[in-house]
Amino acid sequence: MNGMMEMSSMMQAPRYVIIKLESNPIIPAGKESQIKLLVFDKFTQKPMAGAQVIVGIERGGAMTTMNMMGRMFQAQEQSNGTGLYVVTFTPDNNGIYTLHTHVIPPGKPMYYMMDNHIDIGVAAPAR
Template identity: 50%
Template structure:
């Protein structure tokens, strides 16, 4: 039915197509990895450089934020973590601030898996605020805590930010 020359020709054509597909795949994968690598390097330089550190300080600029209750919380039940907010200069309690909290599963900025939306902690007086939330799994969580002082803009929350470790058992 087919002559040996025809079979060889078909084999060459099919082989060329398969090799072409393989080369195209390899080039695409390499290009995608390269762009991902470049993107990760760019993110790393922003995080390690001054871009992100300029937006979010390592320690709060105007306030002191302390966890004054246990940082170990139950699984599947509403937990409360009490925070004390003090003026950094006078060490006096701050009663009229807005304390914004968000809970992330894992270490700070490692998973970006926020298990709660950002919410406002309840002011209970004397510079104390209560963050109430529920976690469903055991493990380490990060409580991203932001303070907006009275009369300051919302953007100031990035200068008054602190991450607090939470352990769910």
């Protein structure tokens, strides 16, 4: 039952943050790309600086393959105070990739990442 509750919470909208995709979700296969994310505090509507934005990349649609590209890693915060975070990765083949994106607001414990999760799809089409 605990696993089902955990899965259910991960399928809900983020509880404390808003995560907005700022870059084109179509990226070239075999070339390093940057995906830009804007993170806002859901209650103040202001950019969230100093958060930990943790990303795991899955080859395929969300929760379909669980074929992960390495370990989870932290997105890089850009221009302090703007809430802009950059995920850099190289799609190894054409196809769909899912960015399992978790946010830990500043000063909050690690378990907040489960309440602030969203899956973002990007495509690397064949050339």
